[in-house]
Amino acid sequence: MSNSGYIIEMKHITKRFPGLIANNDVSLGIKKGEIFALLGENGAGKSTLMSVLFGMYEPDEGEIFIRGEKVRITSPRHATQLGIGMVHQHFRLVSDYTVAENIILGSEPKKKLLGLIPMVDIKKANADIAALSEKYGLKVDPTSVISDLNVSTQQRVEILKMLYRDAEILIFDEPTAVLTPQEIEYLLDIIRGLRDGGKTVIIITHKLEEIKSVADRCAILNRGKLIDILDVAGTSTTEMARLMVGHEVSFSSGKAEAVPGETVLKVEGLTVKGEMGNDAVKDVSFEIRSGEIFALAGVSGNGQNELADAIAGLRDCAAGRITLNGTDITNMPIRKRIETGVAYIPEDRHNVGLVLNFSLSDNLALKRYYDATFSKHHIMKREVFNENGNRLIKEYDIRSSKGNATSTRAMSGGNQQKAIIAREIDLRTPLIIFMQPTRGLDIGAISNIHKQIIEERDRGAAVLLISLELDEIMDCADTIGVIFDGRINRIAKASELTVNEVGRFMMGVGDKGESA
Amino acid sequence: MKKLIVKVIGGEKLQMVRISLVAILISLIVGAVILLAIGKNPFAAYGNLLQGSGLLPKGSYAGRQNMFTDFMSFLDALTPMIFASLSVAVAMKAGLFNIGVSGMMLAAGFTAAITVGYSDLAAVAAKPLAIVIGMAAGALAGALIGWLKYKFNINEVVSSIMINYILMYVFTFFINTYFVNSVSRQSNPVSDAARLTITNVQAFDLKFNIPLAFPLAIISAIIIWFLMNRTTMGFEIKAVGQSRQAARYAGIGISKSMILSMTISGALAGLAGITYFCGYYGSIQPGVVPSMGFNAIAVALLGNCDPIGCIFSSFLITIISKGSVYMSSQQGVENEIADLVMSVILIFAACAEFMRMYAGRLETELKDKKEVQASRQIR
Structure with a gap:
């Protein structure tokens, strides 16, 4: 048992991924019935921390207490049983199903046809959901099909999904990223309503204005470390921004x-x-x-x-x-x-920048294979591909197990990126x-x-x-x-x-x- | 066990070849179990397959026949299979799943039969003309599928399977109306001049068939290999097949590559059709699509969609399909057992990609375990 008024306590959470520490000894407590914001730059570890809480990752070190009791959250299903719900940045909805069908998916109300054949009681579901959306002011028609709904309505469906499962702790991962200003206002109202209804809300965001407008307290993360936990009312956005960026830049x-x-x-x-x-x-x-x-x-x-x-x-x-x-x-x-x-090093090096199953030398020639240096009468000069590969591998220090012949899929991320950069710079555009x-x-x-x-x-x-x-x-x-x-x-x-x-x-x- | 799996099908070197061999081995074992269960000797049965294909001598032969006769007949059946699997392989390289090989084969066979097969043209003109017309007919059907995909984004699986049936019923109508042979209930046989298999050649005191197009099948495989591995066109097709996003990023015309690869695929299916209907069989059976077009999908997968690999996998599958008649007559087992073994091979071949991934996963799992152990020791 842990003594405190906290509904959630995370103590000394550390989560490592190969080559980086996503959460480094983070400890925080969240009170029942508050809106708690997690603020930080991209890669600060906010989403990882919440994924740990939601059972998607297990922490390497540290403990989690829910309602004072120590728990090991092993899966999102387990988290749901503990009354934790999460709205992901990318919604997890079946687009051909209706709102109600999506919401009940996995915990369907059942009835027996003729007392024998189990059936999903969709009428009851529709009624329950209508009542639920009435209660929290979430305007959704339970019978409409997801693909007909706009983003903000889909988000409301996600919220209802949590509420339908009696979630007490609601996690929102960047909920406003996809919304218009009016929709954001509406969402923030809903979130306030949820708090007033006794729910505990955690928002992951990097929008200071929203935190200012809705959150009670706010934790600031930077490079996996907890910098501070602040009372929002007593802190300016400038101060928050400063803490978030964190350190003097060299x-x-x-x-x-x-x-x-x-x-x-x-x-x-x-x-x-x-x-x-x-x-x-x-x-x-x-x-x-x-x-x-x-x-x-x-x-x-x-x-x-x-x-x-x-x-x-x-x-x-x-x-x-x-x-x-x-x-x-x-x-x-x-x-x-x-x-x-125009040379372009794209963000997605796996799907866009490289043909992953191609060899390194082919990838290094991906934008020039057809020109006069590399081919003649549409027949590729393999030796030029190899020379080009060797030259770039040497010049840009691209490391791989088998040089030119290595499948780029088998290379490390850093070397894949070196290969793309080498190819693009070498275009001399x-x-x-x-x-x-x-x-x-x-x-x-x-x-x-x-x-x-x-x-x-x-x-x-x-x-x-x-x-x-x-x-x-x-x-x-x-x-x-x-x-x-x-x-x-x-x-x-x-x-x-x-x-x-x-x-x-x-x-x-x-x-x-x-x-x- | 895990270590063994990783050892056999893990790693990179010739991995796909090893996986194909594993698929074949497992299937032969499954087949053997079935044969044992019905009280037959699997070794004898498998030996019969080889004998029936002219790769092992039989106990006795009918007059003026020997192993060579069987072998030539085997090559005759092998020829269209190579073309058909190449057809699937080329489309697959472009990331397209061509299930329409059967329909394209029919298109080629039918078109060549009615234009050249029933004409009085001399052999010198008729045979090459039949080949060209067959190729063109197949290529047109292939191009249509590619164009539908590009223009209306119609899934090639759907359009190609529908084209199978459309073509089959159209040709069945024409065959039954105009070209049916009242005895065999098949289409009238094509003229000897147009036929790509010379039947009943008598030489060295032997009778056998000569599949004229067999060398062409081998040459085609080599040409396709060259096209895919040495030309910019092949580079583009493969890039599109591997990653449309990356291909587009590199400035490759995706639609052009897709239509082109479907056209080539169609032309190869056309060659399969011409060597099947105007070679191996000499006539067309109305109302059915040749199952070879579907088997070719798995044959291509078994050959890892590599043109040279396709020659070997076609060789193997043809041994089973061709030798099964002799096996069933010798062992008294149903022909279907051979089909069963073939189907199991094809299922495992189709799982090749899964096996590759599975091996990869086990490999990282083992590696992780080792690392964890190592780090524990350090602590």
Whole structure:
């Protein structure tokens, strides 16, 4: 037994993954009937911590107490039995089922047809769910089919799913990432209603405004460590942002001043549709000159992916114009764009950047296999593939078990990334886009990649660096743009911005500064 | 046990070949158990399969026949199987599942039969023309499936299986209406001039058939291998098959690659059809789709979708299908036992990817265990 008024207590939780410590000795207690926020940058360990609580991972060290009792939560099913529910960032709904069917899935109310054949009592389910949604003010029609519903309604279904299972502790993983401002307001009202109904709510987020508006207390995580637990009412958003970013950033790359030349990339009024048909990038304009690193800062999911894809040609532009060295490339096919001079290190190196089952030498030639150096009359010159592979392997120190012949699937993440970067840099294009180039890599690999980014600039390339890591942005950037909700809301010279300012713009707080 | 599995089918070197061999071995064991259960000697039965395929001498032969006769007949059956499995393999490389090989075979056989097979053309012109027309007919059917996929995003599995039936019923109608042979209830046999198998050749005091297109099957396999491994077209098709996202990112035209690979696949299915209907059989049975087109899927999988691998897996499957008649006559077991063994092989072959993944999982599991043990020792 643990003595305290806490409904949840996590003590000295440590969770390691190969090559990183996601949670490092985190201890926190959550009171019954409060709204508790977990704040931190991408990769700070918020989601891991909650996954531990929800039984998706078992902690390597530490203990969990629920209602004062020590528990080992082995699976999400177990967590559900303990009265813990979670709304994931990506909803887990069967899209062809109705709202009610989704909600009861796994704990269906049963009746017996003719006293014999067990049947799902869908009428009872519909009635129960209608009553439940009435009680908490969650507007949902239990009989409508999921695929007909918009995102915010689907989210309400997820909430009802937890409530239907009598969850007392409700975890929300980035619940507002996919919602419009009005929908966010509505959701926050629901969350307040849940608290007033006696539920305990945990929100994972990096939006300070929301925390300010709804949370009672807030824990700040940074690189797996718990920095502080604060009373929200007594803390300003600026203070929270400072704690979240955490530490003074060292300008370790020691790069020379930029000597920008002519404008290479010009983006004017660009609008790009996202996966869900929404405007993911909204009327964005910026320029990058040769010899300049333009770093785009922002929290994940604010339109960075769509923007990079649109420039590289992987996604259509809904409006606006993209010009490269004066050539309009807005609607140019992908290959033509590559040839005109766009190199692109994509975020998803497994599905996009590499053909994983291809050999290293094939992957290193992925964008050039057809040109005159690599093939003649459509017949590939294997020896050129090998020479090219050997050269890049040596130049970029790509390590693998069998050199050219290694299947890239068998290589480590860092070396896969080196291979992609080698191939793209070797195209010697006027524009090179780095999307999250160091995600998941170790310190050594990161500083190496930063050096390469800067070398590219010094060669005279225009570099677009998109990153979720503020350190990376501050380390490399000559110019910083901050994207929030699909708009670039600040562009300035790197020297004119502090980390905290960038952090604020990333959170959409902007110039308002103190909004406490 | 786990270690043994990892040892046999884990690792990278020639892994797919080893997995295929394991699939064959397991199937032969399963078949042997069934044979034992019905009181037959599995070794004798399997020996009969080889004898029936002309790979082992039989005890006795009918007049003017010997092992060579059987072997030539075996090659005659092998030829369309190689083409059919190549057809599946090429589509598979592009990430497409072509179940329409049967229909394409019919298209090729029928078109060639009515244009060349029932004409008076001399052999010199008729045989090459039949091949070309058969290829073209198959290629057209394949291209249609690829185009439907590209234009309307129609799943190729659905469209190809439907095309099987559409073609089968259309040709059945025409055969029954215009070309039916009143005795055999099959289509009229194609002329000897157009037929790709020379039947009843008499030489060295022997009678045998010569499958003219067999060398073409081997050459085709080599050409397809070259196409897939040495040309930019093959590079593109494979990239699309492995990862459409990555292929698109590299600037490869995905739709072009898909249509192209389906066209090649169709042309190969056409060759299978022409060598089957205008070679091995010489006529078309109305109302059925050739099961070879479906078997070819598993044969291709057993050959790891590699053109050269397809030659070997076709060889093996044809031994079973061709030798089964002799086995059933010798052992007094039903023909179906051979089909059963074949089906089991094909099921295991279809599980190759699963076995590969399973081996991989066991491998990491064992490795993890070792690491955990090592780290404990350090502590």
